[in-house]
Structures are given as C-alpha cells and as structure tokens.
Amino acid sequence: MRLATLDSFAILDTPPEDSFDDIAKLAASILSVPIALISLVDADRQWFKARYGLSATQTPRDISFCSHVVAERVPLIVTDASVDVRFADNPLVIGDPRIRFYAGVPLRTENGAVLGTLCAIDHRAREPSPQQLDALRVLAGHVVSLFELRRAHARHERESTAARRLLQRMLQRNQFDPDHVRYAIQLAGRFGGDVVFGRTLDDGRYRWLVGDVTGHTLASALVTIPISMVFHAMTQKSLPLEAVVETMDTQLRAQLPVDMFFAATVCELDRARGTIAIANAGAPEVVVCRRSGAIELVGSSALPLGIAPAIATIHTIAVAPGDRIYVFTDGLLEVRNALGELFELDAVCHALTSVAPAAAFDALNAAWRAHATPGQMLEDDLAIVEVLV
Amino acid sequence: MLHVDARQDTVTLTIDGRFDHRLVVEFKQVFAMSPRLWIVDLTWVDYVDSSALGALLLLRELVGNDPQRVHLCGACGHTKAVLTMAKFDRLFKMCPTVRSMRFADDQDHDRR
Numbered sequence: 001m002r003l004a005t006l007d008s009f010a011i012l013d014t015p016p017e018d019s020f021d022d023i024a025k026l027a028a029s030i031l032s033v034p035i036a037l038i039s040l041v042d043a044d045r046q047w048f049k050a051r052y053g054l055s056a057t058q059t060p061r062d063i064s065f066c067s068h069v070v071a072e073r074v075p076l077i078v079t080d081a082s083v084d085v086r087f088a089d090n091p092l093v094i095g096d097p098r099i100r101f102y103a104g105v106p107l108r109t110e111n112g113a114v115l116g117t118l119c120a121i122d123h124r125a126r127e128p129s130p131q132q133l134d135a136l137r138v139l140a141g142h143v144v145s146l147f148e149l150r151r152a153h154a155r156h157e158r159e160s161t162a163a164r165r166l167l168q169r170m171l172q173r174n175q176f177d178p179d180h181v182r183y184a185i186q187l188a189g190r191f192g193g194d195v196v197f198g199r200t201l202d203d204g205r206y207r208w209l210v211g212d213v214t215g216h217t218l219a220s221a222l223v224t225i226p227i228s229m230v231f232h233a234m235t236q237k238s239l240p241l242e243a244v245v246e247t248m249d250t251q252l253r254a255q256l257p258v259d260m261f262f263a264a265t266v267c268e269l270d271r272a273r274g275t276i277a278i279a280n281a282g283a284p285e286v287v288v289c290r291r292s293g294a295i296e297l298v299g300s301s302a303l304p305l306g307i308a309p310a311i312a313t314i315h316t317i318a319v320a321p322g323d324r325i326y327v328f329t330d331g332l333l334e335v336r337n338a339l340g341e342l343f344e345l346d347a348v349c350h351a352l353t354s355v356a357p358a359a360a361f362d363a364l365n366a367a368w369r370a371h372a373t374p375g376q377m378l379e380d381d382l383a384i385v386e387v388l389v
Numbered sequence: 390m391l392h393v394d395a396r397q398d399t400v401t402l403t404i405d406g407r408f409d410h411r412l413v414v415e416f417k418q419v420f421a422m423s424p425r426l427w428i429v430d431l432t433w434v435d436y437v438d439s440s441a442l443g444a445l446l447l448l449r450e451l452v453g454n455d456p457q458r459v460h461l462c463g464a465c466g467h468t469k470a471v472l473t474m475a476k477f478d479r480l481f482k483m484c485p486t487v488r489s490m491r492f493a494d495d496q497d498h499d500r501r
Contacts, residue, residue, distance in 0.1 A: 214440065214442075259446050260443060300475070300476060303475060307480070308479075
C-alpha cells in the first residue's frame, strides 16, 4: 500500500524543483546543518527529490537512516551516529557523507502512508532544540501538501484532456459546406461555451446555430452535448425551426440551474425560395450584407434559451445570391483594446463592407485581432460564422 | 465594488465598475436578506458578463420571479445594450434612475 501510494505521486526520478529545493534549504538553515534532504524510500533504494549539500541522488535502502523512519513511522533523532549501536558501523557514517547527526521526520500522506523523510544531516554531533524539530515537522507537512497538490493537478489535467477529446467526438456531426460556409471559434478558456452547428436538410435547406452557454468551464461545455443532439436529430428529420428552438428551450430549462442559460441564433437558409429564417434568442444582431453593399441587422427577439418559457420569434427575410450572412457570439463585441474600448458593431460592419466580399470573413477576423490588447486573454469565447447565399 | 444600503423594506445594491464573476461572489452573500424590494443600481457599471446576468436571475428566483420586486436601475451604455439583447426587461422592472424609482414609490406610499 505504501509503495502504491508512493507510485501514485509520480515523483520518483523527476527533475529537481525549486519549491522542494527551497524547503530543503530552509530546513538546513533552521537546523544550522550543511545537508538537508527530501528523501523518498522506494522498494530497494532511497531517492532524493531535493538534496541540499549532497551530490548523491540516491542510496541503497538497507543502509539508509530514512528507512528507519519509514519503518517506525516516527521521527528519528541521532545526536551522534558514531556512538550509536544502530549506526556506528554504517557505511554512510564511516565513509561519505560522514553522518554524525541525523534528524528525520516522516513524510506522511493523508491515507497514513509514510513516503520517506525530510531530514537534516551534519558531520558533527548535534543536539537540536525542540523548536528546530518542530520547524522540521512543519516543513515536512508542507512537502506532503506539495506532493498532494501536484498529484491532484496531474489527475485534473488527465480528466480535462479526456473530457475535451470526448466532447470533440460528440460534436463531429456538423456539416459545413466549404464553398458557402466559413467559421471561426476562439476559446477564452480550455473549454468552450460557444458552439457552432450546421446541417443540411434533405430538401437542400441549410440550418445553422451559433450559441453561447454561460461561462466557459467544463460545465458549460457539457451543456452543448444535449443541444447538439437536439439540433442534429430534429434537423435530420426536417422538423421545423420553431420546434427545434422550442425543444432546446424546454430541455435547457429543465436541465440548467437558474443562473445558466444559452444565448443562441438559429438560422435556416432556403436558397430555392430565396429566404432566410432567423431565430435570435438573446444573441447579438445577425448582420446581413446585401450584394449591393447595404446592411441589414436582425436583433434579439427573445430571452436566451433556458430561462423562461418563451417562443423566439422567427424573423424571415428575402435573400438573393451574392448576399452574405454573419452570425457571431457576444464575445466578439467584448474584445477590448488597451484603452478598454470595446470592438463595436460598427467596427464589425465596417470590416465586412470595406473589402471585397470574398475577403470579408478574413477582414473581420483580422480586425478584431488587431483591436485586441496584445498578450491579454479574451473576456469570453468568440464564434463567427459566415454563410454565402 | 458592491455597496449595500438597507432601509425599511428595501435593499439597494449599488455596483461600481465591473459586474463579473468576481463580484458575483460578493453579490450572492446579500441573498440572506429578505426585503420586500431589491433595487440594483447599475448606473456605475461599465461591464456585465453572463455570470452577472445569472446572479440577477438567482435574485429574481429569491422573490418568486416577481418582476415588481427586483428593479434594475440606471443601466446605460454597454450594460444597457447587454440587458436589452437579453430581453431582461421582460423579467425585471427597469428604471432609468434610482431616484425616479424611489420618488414614484414614495408617491404610492403617500396615497395610501
């Protein structure tokens, strides 16, 4: 059990780290000794995570002082090893590093396993004070805390990576026609609360969703799974846009806590009829760039999904080939420059219309990046989708 | 920064600067109070994020989702734009200023 616990910390044979070296150094200073070690006792050796004043990185277990501490599970104080029957003929006393004084306290984990010691060593016989021994005990506690923190962090990383991979796989159902659709998502944290879904209906209509879950933590990302399932399943069955939005809203209201919601825009382009239907629930304006250069905006007509029963109004407008539709999340409008000024809707429209249509998407991305404060994290996730009629 | 003013049956929460996830922690701590009326003064708020909107929703839930019992006052600029986009005027009573709201309330009081 002890070795299994030691193993779970994945600390053996790792490079030296400042935080541990500093503790060893402090221990040496407090006890006024030339050598202090953070020693981990493995099956047949003791290995030093931190070694202040000693060049050896490990010694065999059978001659180590620290293994006594591990076995007895209590501190070991040896004031003069040369006259102690247990250690007088020990190679580490007779030869290098000529141990005379040894004070080692157990590194005891939460589950009671003793991993090794924090120990102080001198070449001269010494009588440590109670305060010095106390300090050593306190520092040993800190060493274990550091081990535990490292282990928890490593576990968290592994879980995050696994979760992210799974989420990626679950969101593979999207259909984005590269000739007509371009999109960009910029995450502010490790997990995305912003999502983009797209699917072509059987009769050729194209439906897409751009949405923003409150927050950008793992919890927010998890919410996107049922949303994706509803969007794709219902669109695959050619169920109407209103029904998709209402189902999402109902599900989210049931699943989400009161303080979480989903701001979303769902659009459906019917090229055959020359129309686009837009349901904007709490999201920024949809920007429709006409072939003529004119701009139309379709703003939010309802609360974000997941708050209160409400049917988002579907706004239908006529479109023609050459028109371009831009849907984005509010993260785009929250990009700030060094003066704290926001990247406003005017700037978005300007970027989209001041270049040739084919260059507009890139121009918008370049514009917000140019506006952003260099080296500073984004406030919120950001997603932009361009669909060409 | 959050300033709490409790008098009679009304608690006024005045927020200065960013109303974001950090302030939300402090904001939630006043939920233990149970006035008849909550006034959230947003006059000095220069930024709200979705966690702030979430906190307002929690406050609303405390009063049984009664829009008359949570008033959002003084929102302007970016704050107003965010609240408008989220259609929060359908969930809360919106007032242009705290004073105008208080005055109307006093008038009601005198009439009774």
